Amino acid sequence: MTHPTDHDTVPTRPLMNQPRLSMRMRSAVWVWTFLAVPLVFYVVIRFYPTFNAFWLSLTDWDLMSDAEFIGLENYRDMFADDDFWKTFWNTFEYLIYGTPTSLVIAFVIAYYLDKVRFAHNFLRALYFMPYITTAAAMAWVWRWFYQPAPTGLINGVLGEAGIGQIEFLKSTTWALPSIMVTAIWAGLGFQIIIFMAGLRAIPDTYYEAARMDGLGEWAILRKITLPLLKPTMVFLVVFISIAFLRIFDQVYNMTTNDPGGPLGSTEPLVLMIYQTAFSSYDMGQAAAQTVVLFTILLVVSLLQLWVLRERT
């Protein structure tokens, strides 16, 4: 990478090299001074714990006695445990129903909101506001909404409409969707904003050209808007999926009397991890569960990279 002029100025080279070298040295000293504390942090707080989690997943440890290496027994126990599979499928239920629902609602709102000029910021604020609230607090508000009449708002409305009562959080069929609705509601604001950013990024000239070609609103949506939004969609699908795979705050707060209940029907993986580690103090088993969660999240992230790579 030597510059050609370096060769033309042979006599001055030793003189020029001296300060240049020390400048590079000085720069290196600054670099490592800047990076020292953060690098120690990353090693101690991120890398070491990651390996530690893998190691713990191969041990039997209740915090009282010493950790005992047991190989893959935690994994064997876990995969043979019906409760684990129930939790596993619960988590996927949140993901499979929650993700498309969130995506479609967020897109429709963003698509129309983007076209609105009158009181645009006000409308946007209404949709965005739930996103910045505390999940734990809002879970309690929704929990109150879901109470039986006369306490709960939704059952109150259903009662007045002459429809029967629904035991939202006490029924094994209704509890999971009820909690999922809370989580969808909490995330929509973010997704709408991201969709609107994606819509703004599409150059107007594309639309103008399409209109000149006589394409209608639907055709423009199908042939221009949606294909060009693909990166945004992929990002959001992954982002929302990860959020649902890690769902915890809402479930924990909406089922405090019977965590993950009724009958474990709402329990997601993270709640299972929490209880295995901090109620049963079975650290090895809990670590194995976190490894499973990590693997699922890794697969989802790699899928994103794969889908995006295929595009280009």
Place this chain on the structure above:
Amino acid sequence: MTATADIRERRMRDIRPGRIIRWTILFIGGVLMVTPLLYMFSTSLKTPGQIYDLRLIPAAPTLANYVEVLSEGEFPRWFLNSSIVAIVVTASNLFFDSLVGYTLAKFRFRGRRLIFIAILSTLMIPTEMLVIPWYLMSAQFGWLDTYWGIMFPGMTTAFGTFLMKQFFETVPDDFLEAARIDGMNEFTIWWKIAMPLVTPALSALAIFTFLGNWTAFFWPLIVTTSKELYTLPIGLTSFAVEQAIRWEMIMTGAALATIPTLLVFLALQRYIVRGVMLAGLKG
């Protein structure tokens, strides 16, 4: 003149039945979105006897619940704890994320790519996987049930570092070179020259980190055991469990936990929305 006439003409064109219906539907949707918030505040202003009256506007609004929660409960303490945690972690991220982001963006050195990839790879590691080792570490070093225990996992993040690196890359090298020739040291160049040029990114990062830590639940739930150390969300959960079916009290607690973030949002709405867009596109 023509421009304003043009705008007026466009406004007129905008007012068509289809648009009015669309706006109205969007407005109703927006109101539905904030309904939980409205009902939370409404119920927090009701007496126990009124909570079965599901009208949004309380018949006789009262602040008695707030007085009771704030005087008897530990809410002021939790509020203080959340503030300390969120402010310290935010300050730390603004400093370290931008320092590392700047170094990775503006210096050429051996191992630069490796360090960048190593930091970025930590984005793949979910918090849930780290909490058990963090917990054991905290138990060993006596960090359980301390402010430091709540804060240490978030002191710098790969997301913030990546965001800041992206922005520092847009800062022209000439600016930094000029400062170097003026004899400024590298730290001063970063702090005095580069940092002011990325304030939009810094404000986005600050807002995200603050809100993220203010609303954080999982780790604070694990690491805190005494009520004096609870952050607001954890305190609220324990408070709500204690209150059982006193919904007006629970709603008051929820409102107290939510009001600060809503105030931040109302004050900084434009920056927050822009920040989400920035982070979403760059992150």
